[in-house]
Amino acid sequence: MRRVTVHITLKEGVLDPQGKAIQESLNSLGYEAVEEVRVGKYMELMVEETADMEQRVKEMCDKLLANPVIEDYRFDVEEAEVL
Amino acid sequence: MRRVTVHITLKEGVLDPQGKAIQESLNSLGYEAVEEVRVGKYMELMVEETADMEQRVKEMCDKLLANPVIEDYRFDVEEAEVL
Numbered sequence: 001m002r003r004v005t006v007h008i009t010l011k012e013g014v015l016d017p018q019g020k021a022i023q024e025s026l027n028s029l030g031y032e033a034v035e036e037v038r039v040g041k042y043m044e045l046m047v048e049e050t051a052d053m054e055q056r057v058k059e060m061c062d063k064l065l066a067n068p069v070i071e072d073y074r075f076d077v078e079e080a081e082v083l
Numbered sequence: 084m085r086r087v088t089v090h091i092t093l094k095e096g097v098l099d100p101q102g103k104a105i106q107e108s109l110n111s112l113g114y115e116a117v118e119e120v121r122v123g124k125y126m127e128l129m130v131e132e133t134a135d136m137e138q139r140v141k142e143m144c145d146k147l148l149a150n151p152v153i154e155d156y157r158f159d160v161e162e163a164e165v166l
Contacts, residue, residue, distance in 0.1 A: 001118070007125055008125075009125070009127070019126070022126070022147070022148070023128075025147055026143055026147060029143075029146065029147065031139060031142075031143055033130050033131040033132075033133055033136070033139065034128055034129070034130050034131075034143075035084070035129045035130065035131060036127075036128070036129040037126060037127070037128050037129075038126065038127045039124065039125070039126050040124070040125040040126070040127070041122065041123070041124065041125060042090055042091075042092070042122075042123040042124060042125035043102070043105070043120060043121065043122050043123070044092070044119075044120070044121045044123070045106075045117055045119070045120050046117070046118045046119040046120075047116050047117050047118065048116040048117075048118060049116075050116055053116070056114060056116065059114075060109055060112075060114055060117075063112065064105070064108055064109060064112065065105070
């Protein structure tokens with residue numbers, strides 16, 4: 001079993017109103033040092049290991065997990081401890 | 084300027100219906116090797132450096148970014164390249 005961690009972020013130049021709202025909230029709470037916030041998604045997938053796993057994960061990101069028009073993604077595959 | 088990356092994940096044992104829906108969608112698309120999906124948030128904050136920055140980021144997570152009742156968080160501080 002492998003743990004695949006996926007980071008999905010908005011492409012540079014794509015507006016992030018959610019991040020902007022968080023930044024303004026932080027500023028108004030007194031955290032003026034925060035100058036920008038960008039919000040993305042983080043997923044952990046437990047995947048049974050196969051030879052073509054990396055290719056399959058890439059497909060999953062392209063087809064379902066991310067929107068390639070406005071989002072970038074990256075993923076890492078790690079050994080998952082079996083409990 | 085520092086880039087602070089924040090990962091917010093559901094605590095173990097907290098149900099994740101969004102992750103479950105993604106897992107079932109992946110399975111029905113033919114990715115049967117995916118056995119579990121957990122969804123979290125990922126944020127990048129650009130923060131002006133101060134001496135107590137780590138403490139301030141911890142406060143921001145506790146007060147606004149995460150819900151400590153059901154979520155865990157972790158963060159890393161890196162040097163941000165100035166463009």
